[in-house]
Amino acid sequence: MGTTLGRAFLEQRLELLVSGKSDEMVDAGYNDDALFVSFEGQVRGKAALKEHFGRHLPALGSVTLKSIDKFAETEDTVFFEVTVITGSYGEVTSYEAFVLRDGKADYHFSTIR
Numbered sequence: 384m385g386t387t388l389g390r391a392f393l394e395q396r397l398e399l400l401v402s403g404k405s406d407e408m409v410d411a412g413y414n415d416d417a418l419f420v421s422f423e424g425q426v427r428g429k430a431a432l433k434e435h436f437g438r439h440l441p442a443l444g445s446v447t448l449k450s451i452d453k454f455a456e457t458e459d460t461v462f463f464e465v466t467v468i469t470g471s472y473g474e475v476t477s478y479e480a481f482v483l484r485d486g487k488a489d490y491h492f493s494t495i496r
Contacts, residue, residue, distance in 0.1 A: 388486060389456030393463055400467075401446050405436035412488055419491045444470020452476070459483050 386394070392412065399408035409432045419426040419435065426435045440446070446467050453464040462480040469475055475495050482490040 387456060388458075388483070389461035390454070392461055392481070392483065392486065393451070393454065397448055397451075397465070400440070401448060403440055403446070405440045406433050409433045409436060413491070414484055414487045414489050417488050417491065419493065421493045442471060443475075444472075446470075449474065 396408060396412055399405075399411065409429055413429060413432055415429055416427065417429070417432065419432060426432055446469055449466040449468050451463060451465050453462075455462045460480065460482055464476060464478050466474060466476045477493065477495045480490075480492040481488045
């Protein structure tokens with residue numbers, strides 16, 4: 384059994400996140416009019432997403448994947464829980480849900496603990 388679309392999406396996202404490549408993460412993972420939603424607010428469109436993640440990723444310091452804790456997908460969604468070790472905040476668990484179109488996110492919902 385090969386890698387599924389959702390699993391490939393997650394693996395690429397984690398690789399770019401750990402590498403600190405925020406612009407590449409947006410280009411590879413989001414459609415032009417994508418909407419990011421968190422309890423802190425909303426961000427729409429690739430330019431705004433690049434600005435958002437361009438601030439967010441460096442603020443984390445280094446990022447190392449500890450574990451992929453949960454993973455679920457359908458033909459057009461992916462939902463996962465990951466735990467990372469950051470240089471700035473220590474261990475962080477993130478809950479991420481994406482609605483995909485053509486393999487890229489139209490909607491991204493996120494929260495951390």
